[in-house]
Amino acid sequence: MTRIASDTMREQLKVYFIMGSVNCAKPPAEVLAEAIAGGITLFQFREKGSGALVGEQKYELAKQLQHICREHGIPFIVNDDVELALALDADGVHIGQEDEDARIVRAKIGDKILGVSAHNLEEARAAMDAGADYIGVGPIYPTKSKEDAKKAQGPEIIRLLRRHGIAIPLVAIGGVTADNAGEVIAAGADGVSVISAIASASSPETAARQLVRAVQSSKKGA
Ligand SMILES: Cc1ncsc1CCOP(=O)(O)O
Numbered sequence: 001m002t003r004i005a006s007d008t009m010r011e012q013l014k015v016y017f018i019m020g021s022v023n024c025a026k027p028p029a030e031v032l033a034e035a036i037a038g039g040i041t042l043f044q045f046r047e048k049g050s051g052a053l054v055g056e057q058k059y060e061l062a063k064q065l066q067h068i069c070r071e072h073g074i075p076f077i078v079n080d081d082v083e084l085a086l087a088l089d090a091d092g093v094h095i096g097q098e099d100e101d102a103r104i105v106r107a108k109i110g111d112k113i114l115g116v117s118a119h120n121l122e123e124a125r126a127a128m129d130a131g132a133d134y135i136g137v138g139p140i141y142p143t144k145s146k147e148d149a150k151k152a153q154g155p156e157i158i159r160l161l162r163r164h165g166i167a168i169p170l171v172a173i174g175g176v177t178a179d180n181a182g183e184v185i186a187a188g189a190d191g192v193s194v195i196s197a198i199a200s201a202s203s204p205e206t207a208a209r210q211l212v213r214a215v216q217s218s219k220k221g222a
Pocket residue numbers: 138139142143144145146149173174175176193194195196197
């Protein structure tokens with residue numbers, strides 16, 4: 001297997017749904033199936049925060065959600081837990097600045113997708129040097145879904161990174177909705193990553209569809 005091509009990565013980042021059991025108003029499997037029906041392009045299993053599952057229960061939920069992704073050809077990414085990603089033969093991992101060093105993770109996962117969180121130019125450059133396939137930049141807008149989120153920076157941070165030659169596939173995250181997704185894409189993001197806009201929607205399918213439309217129309221306009 002070889003590393004994912006950056007154009008393919010950019011396509012997959014368009015509407016990148018992230019969730020765990022604590023984010024869902026309905027059973028996670030149901031929410032994911034609806035989100036996929038609504039057109040999400042990538043999924044990340046992120047079982048984190050107060051009330052999150054651990055051990056066997058976390059493993060079983062991950063397996064169940066990975067199965068749904070496989071049925072629909074949606075790549076399955078695991079947040080933080082590299083061992084879990086390897087145990088499941090997931091399609092990739094996402095790590096933050098406080099997780100294991102990206103070079104060590106790259107050595108462990110081979111050619112699987114490696115996503116790294118970046119909040120500024122220095123972290124973005126370091127992620128690229130370490131062999132990340134994409135960076136997650138945010139929070140762009142205020143968010144309630146990450147207990148230790150840093151201050152929201154607005155779309156300007158995306159423009160700044162692009163202006164300084166950060167050309168790597170880039171997904172924007174943090175308080176993204178169908179209403180503000182367009183300005184995030186216009187600022188230079190390849191896609192948007194969301195938790196609550198889909199996970200806590202009464203219809204995750206409709207929420208996903210609206211995000212897909214917002215991203216597509218902004219790219220056309222670009
Ligand atoms: C995981 C993460 N990283 C930066 S903000 C955030 C939470 C995004 O959740 P929401 O889309 O509900 O704001």
